[in-house]
Amino acid sequence: GDSVTQMEGPVTLSEEAFLTINCTYTATGYPSLFWYVQYPGEGLQLLLKATKADDKGSNKGFEATYRKETTSFHLEKGSVQVSDSAVYFCALGRNQFYFGTGTSLTVIP
Amino acid sequence: NAGVTQTPKFRILKIGQSMTLQCTQDMNHNYMYWYRQDPGMGLKLIYYSVGAGITDKGEVPNGYNVSRSTTEDFPLRLELAAPSQTSVYFCASSYAQGRETQYFGPGTRLLVL
Numbered sequence: 001g002d003s004v005t006q007m008e009g010p011v012t013l014s015e016e017a018f019l020t021i022n023c024t025y026t027a028t029g030y031p032s033l034f035w036y037v038q039y040p041g042e043g044l045q046l047l048l049k050a051t052k053a054d055d056k057g058s059n060k061g062f063e064a065t066y067r068k069e070t071t072s073f074h075l076e077k078g079s080v081q082v083s084d085s086a087v088y089f090c091a092l093g094r095n096q097f098y099f100g101t102g103t104s105l106t107v108i109p
Numbered sequence: 110n111a112g113v114t115q116t117p118k119f120r121i122l123k124i125g126q127s128m129t130l131q132c133t134q135d136m137n138h139n140y141m142y143w144y145r146q147d148p149g150m151g152l153k154l155i156y157y158s159v160g161a162g163i164t165d166k167g168e169v170p171n172g173y174n175v176s177r178s179t180t181e182d183f184p185l186r187l188e189l190a191a192p193s194q195t196s197v198y199f200c201a202s203s204y205a206q207g208r209e210t211q212y213f214g215p216g217t218r219l220l221v222l
Contacts, residue, residue: 100151
């Protein structure tokens with residue numbers, strides 16, 4: 001069945017470091033792919049999405065490219081800030097949503 | 110535009126008690142969902158609804174019930190609360206099912222003692 005495998009955390013980075021959070025998926029057909037972010041004590045917010053192969057989603061300096069050949073949707077940011085500290089969830093949407101287990105990111109000054 | 114709202118934010122229940130978690134959305138979405146989030150486990154779908162009067166089970170429905178009498182509201186009922194239901198509960202809604210973005214509420218943290 002459909003599933004999402006996400007890089008385990010926690011991840012700790014210094015401010016201005018490069019961020020990569022790996023996400024791979026298993027699905028039949030053509031799912032949409034999403035990254036959600038959850039700040040402490042809050043619900044999930046959509047960060048970015050891509051709906052077909054080779055699409056690049058981007059928002060707030062974050063990017064992810066829908067790679068069908070490697071079944072991946074890795075999240076990247078060139079220079080993280082303290083305010084990026086949160087939990088990041090990769091998700092797949094086809095008949096229903098499937099979420100990864102989340103990756104906690106802490107950015108230290 | 111409030112989006113998806115949930116009440117209460119936090120609740121402590123004793124084993125065997127019951128309660129209703131409220132969820133309301135003002136985006137006129139037909140699809141609504143209830144998830145639970147356990148530490149390190151991601152989100153698991155409890156129930157979902159494709160429109161007023163239509164609900165269906167998700168991955169972990171046991172111990173819960175739902176109803177959908179209006180487009181806006183999708184309450185989740187816990188009967189005979191158990192410690193295994195200690196979790197954070199999120200309501201979400203979407204314009205369409207599957208490939209469309211889901212919009213989440215702020216969550217209800219439930220502790221069953």
